[in-house]
Amino acid sequence: MSMIKTIIIDDESHCSDRILSLIERHPNTFNVLAVIDNVDEALRLVPQLQPELVFLDIKIHDKTGFDFLQEVGSINFKVIFTTAFDNFAIKAFKFSAIDYLLKPIDTDDFDAAVSRLKDNLSKQNMEQQLQNLFKNLKPNQKKVITIPSLTGFETLKVEDIIHLEADTSYTHIFTKKGKAMVSKPIKFYEDLLAENSFFKTHKSHLINIDHVKKYYRGKQSYVLMSNDGKVPISVRRKDEFLKHFT
Amino acid sequence: MIDSLENVIKNYKSKDTAYVNLRIKYVARKMFLTPTDTTWTSYNNKTLNISSQLNYPKGIGISYNNLGIIQHYFLSDPLQGLEYYQKSYDVFENEPKFQKYVVAVLTNIGLINLEQQEYDKALKSFKTLLNNPENKSKYNTLFYIGNVYGEQKKLDSSMYYYQKALVGAEQNNRHIYIANIKTNLGLIQARAGFLNEGLTTINASLDLIEKYNIEGLRVAAYTNAAEVYLQNNDIEKAEYYATNSLKLSKSLNNLSTENSALATLANVYAKKQDYKNALTTYQKHIVLRDSLINADRKLDISRKEIQYEADKDRAISQVEIERQKSIKNASIIGGSGLILASIFSFVLYRRKQDAISKSKEAEFNAKVSDTELKALRSQMNPHFIFNSLNSIGDYILKNDTESASDYLGKFAKLMRLTLENSEKKEILLSEDISLLRTYMDIERKRFNHKFDYVIEIEADLDSENILVPPMILQPFIENSIIHGLSQKEELGLVKISFKAEKNMLICSVDDNGIGRKKSISSKNHPESKSMGMAITKSRIEIINKLKNTNGNVEITDKTEGTRIDVSLPMQLAF
Numbered sequence: 175m176s177m178i179k180t181i182i183i184d185d186e187s188h189c190s191d192r193i194l195s196l197i198e199r200h201p202n203t204f205n206v207l208a209v210i211d212n213v214d215e216a217l218r219l220v221p222q223l224q225p226e227l228v229f230l231d232i233k234i235h236d237k238t239g240f241d242f243l244q245e246v247g248s249i250n251f252k253v254i255f256t257t258a259f260d261n262f263a264i265k266a267f268k269f270s271a272i273d274y275l276l277k278p279i280d281t282d283d284f285d286a287a288v289s290r291l292k293d294n295l296s297k298q299n300m301e302q303q304l305q306n307l308f309k310n311l312k313p314n315q316k317k318v319i320t321i322p323s324l325t326g327f328e329t330l331k332v333e334d335i336i337h338l339e340a341d342t343s344y345t346h347i348f349t350k351k352g353k354a355m356v357s358k359p360i361k362f363y364e365d366l367l368a369e370n371s372f373f374k375t376h377k378s379h380l381i382n383i384d385h386v387k388k389y390y391r392g393k394q395s396y397v398l399m400s401n402d403g404k405v406p407i408s409v410r411r412k413d414e415f416l417k418h419f420t
Numbered sequence: 421m422i423d424s425l426e427n428v429i430k431n432y433k434s435k436d437t438a439y440v441n442l443r444i445k446y447v448a449r450k451m452f453l454t455p456t457d458t459t460w461t462s463y464n465n466k467t468l469n470i471s472s473q474l475n476y477p478k479g480i481g482i483s484y485n486n487l488g489i490i491q492h493y494f495l496s497d498p499l500q501g502l503e504y505y506q507k508s509y510d511v512f513e514n515e516p517k518f519q520k521y522v523v524a525v526l527t528n529i530g531l532i533n534l535e536q537q538e539y540d541k542a543l544k545s546f547k548t549l550l551n552n553p554e555n556k557s558k559y560n561t562l563f564y565i566g567n568v569y570g571e572q573k574k575l576d577s578s579m580y581y582y583q584k585a586l587v588g589a590e591q592n593n594r595h596i597y598i599a600n601i602k603t604n605l606g607l608i609q610a611r612a613g614f615l616n617e618g619l620t621t622i623n624a625s626l627d628l629i630e631k632y633n634i635e636g637l638r639v640a641a642y643t644n645a646a647e648v649y650l651q652n653n654d655i656e657k658a659e660y661y662a663t664n665s666l667k668l669s670k671s672l673n674n675l676s677t678e679n680s681a682l683a684t685l686a687n688v689y690a691k692k693q694d695y696k697n698a699l700t701t702y703q704k705h706i707v708l709r710d711s712l713i714n715a716d717r718k719l720d721i722s723r724k725e726i727q728y729e730a731d732k733d734r735a736i737s738q739v740e741i742e743r744q745k746s747i748k749n750a751s752i753i754g755g756s757g758l759i760l761a762s763i764f765s766f767v768l769y770r771r772k773q774d775a776i777s778k779s780k781e782a783e784f785n786a787k788v789s790d791t792e793l794k795a796l797r798s799q800m801n802p803h804f805i806f807n808s809l810n811s812i813g814d815y816i817l818k819n820d821t822e823s824a825s826d827y828l829g830k831f832a833k834l835m836r837l838t839l840e841n842s843e844k845k846e847i848l849l850s851e852d853i854s855l856l857r858t859y860m861d862i863e864r865k866r867f868n869h870k871f872d873y874v875i876e877i878e879a880d881l882d883s884e885n886i887l888v889p890p891m892i893l894q895p896f897i898e899n900s901i902i903h904g905l906s907q908k909e910e911l912g913l914v915k916i917s918f919k920a921e922k923n924m925l926i927c928s929v930d931d932n933g934i935g936r937k938k939s940i941s942s943k944n945h946p947e948s949k950s951m952g953m954a955i956t957k958s959r960i961e962i963i964n965k966l967k968n969t970n971g972n973v974e975i976t977d978k979t980e981g982t983r984i985d986v987s988l989p990m991q992l993a994f
Contacts, residue, residue, distance in 0.1 A: 280832065410992060
């Protein structure tokens with residue numbers, strides 16, 4: 175495999191140095207074309223150099239990495255965001271299935287990102303994911319999640335998700351349009367969707383409260399969802415569940 | 421004069437409406453002076469009977485109201501009280517000449533609604549009263565509306581109505597009312613963030629209480645003053661008033677004010693960071709509160725009201741028939757009922773402040789324990805943080821930048837996870853295990869791979885479904901590594917295991933280190949070592965108190981190494 179043409183955009187040199195030293199641990203993998211410390215120069219150089227990968231800081235002087243992406247025009251490279259701490263943006267990354275590294279970057283996390291990158295490099299460009307990211311970054315916008323598919327990525331509106339079911343380390347996502355399977359544990363979506371109208375009714379079931387059609391009481395209570403799927407409610411979760419309806 | 425009235429009644433021969441009026445007059449004067457007299461129920465029932473035989477609506481309505489008052493205030497049965505009030509309201513509601521009686525009845529209905537946290541219904545009653553032309557003390561109604569909004573945490577509205585009430589009470593020169601309103605207004609002002617105003621108002625009410633010796637208001641004023649001072653961060657004064665309010669309540673044997681005094685005192689202790697006293701005081705408060713609240717009553721009252729609505733039409737027509745036969749007469753009962761209601765109002769208001777609904781209770785409960793757990797954990801973390809920073813500094817000194825930045829990355833990751841989890845009381849065992857792994861990986865790096873670790877989970881334990889307090893084993897693992905294994909010549913091993921035993925989860929840390937005795941005799945300081953242990957023990961104690969379990973920590977000195985068993989109540993997530 176040819177080396178990945180890489181650009182690092184970060185306004186603090188100790189951060190870009192850290193990425194460079196982490197890159198050194200993967201010989202013959204990266205070809206670093208440039209290290210850039212401001213958005214204007216990045217806007218000038220990136221289209222010229224045509225990188226395949228950009229490590230992108232979120233706060234770059236008085237601008238942001240998002241500004242860069244919105245102005246750079248066509249995006250035919252992968253992006254890995256690097257950030258110290260920004261809960262809100264991290265949530266949006268997770269929703270949009272975009273990779274990010276938290277500073278100071280942990281070696282294992284970096285290695286994991288590299289191996290994910292290698293798997294995804296051949297997949298279609300990131301335009302769709304980034305569009306979803308910008309949607310998710312806007313407050314009060316209807317959220318969308320990006321899930322990996324065989325050929326690239328698929329976008330689901332959060333409000334269209336009816337329920338999710340765990341299947342060992344996979345998760346089935348049932349939506350208005352049908353069903354999708356993702357190789358992520360249900361815990362991932364539980365955390366991701368926690369602030370929306372989702373509720374974990376059972377160890378392996380997460381439901382969208384807005385899609386509950388009927389509730390059946392009994393020894394083993396369950397709900398009927400808008401797609402007529404039956405989802406069990408575990409005894410310990412029943413009271414908590416009923417609170418959503420009183 | 422009363423005695424002479426009593427004689428007149430005794431000697432009255434015919435049972436007519438004049439006789440009823442005499443009886444009503446007698447009740448109005450005497451019943452409130454001797455609330456403990458148990459014959460009042462039968463007295464009022466007799467008046468009711470005579471009035472019914474005479475088809476005399478005034479007598480019927482007033483007797484029902486009196487019976488309501490007996491149940492509501494003397495016998496503390498608001499449910500029964502409400503039933504009588506509603507019968508009374510039935511009789512009086514739509515008749516203009518009875519509006520003066522409506523004032524008393526509707527005030528009482530509103531007060532029960534307030535007490536039962538049916539705020540919208542209470543507001544409806546009180547606001548109807550504001551438009552009642554016979555309502556001679558609107559400032560009192562305004563005061564109740566202020567109370568309702570206060571309960572609802574609608575502080576601006578509450579202050580608005582209190583201030584309106586205050587104007588009315590001052591115009592009428594009613595000291596008790598002024599003091600009463602100011603007692604509550606001061607509290608609401610402080611809660612709304614007007615700290616200086618709150619302080620001025622509460623002090624004005626305290627002055628009035630001193631000046632006019634208004635004993636009945638003292639306890640409530642002290643409790644409110646304590647909270648206002650607490651909001652002002654004057655912990656000393658807050659504690660003074662809370663303690664005095666508690667003493668006074670105890671001497672008066674008034675459970676409801678004692679209860680609210682305890683709640684305030686618990687807050688004072690929490691603010692003083694005296695968590696131990698905060699917890700014990702809070703627990704006393706909860707026990708007392710539980711005995712005061714009867715959640716079922718609320719439901720019952722709603723049910724009665726639905727039933728009442730259904731029967732209303734029928735009742736109205738009945739009243740109409742009775743009205744035709746009535747004889748016009750006036751009595752002071754309406755007024756005296758109202759006065760009685762107001763005297764009791766502040767007691768109710770305080771009592772209601774205490775009787776917060778169950779969910780709020782749980783919330784506060786969690787808050788106290790959370791504070792405590794957080795406080796304890798914050799003591800635990802610096803320990804580890806500085807050790808880690810020390811190690812990073814060490815790498816830098818040795819010019820091993822690669823290891824330093826590697827270590828820093830891991831350390832940051834652990835800090836992030838710890839911070840996230842510190843907001844939670846419990847996490848899944850699987851999450852806790854991955855946290856422990858990150859922690860041990862860091863320690864392994866720091867001690868140059870001097871030890872290995874294994875984590876064993878009993879086969880039928882589902883780590884995705886078991887909840888544990890985060891990092892409860894961390895201090896013991898730290899002890900094992902630092903005191904047991906770091907001084908050992910050969911490669912050490914820490915074995916961490918989780919298993920179920922009866923209804924408990926046993927979490928163990930087992931090392932093959934040098935053991936506690938050798939460790940203490942060597943250069944290590946035993947104090948730092950026992951701190952982690954003490955903290956974990958208190959964490960488990962809190963869990964025991966909250967969950968009513970008997971988790972504990974057991975230490976076994978083996979021939980080679982030490983073993984710690986922490987037993988926790990088995991908690992499942994689903």
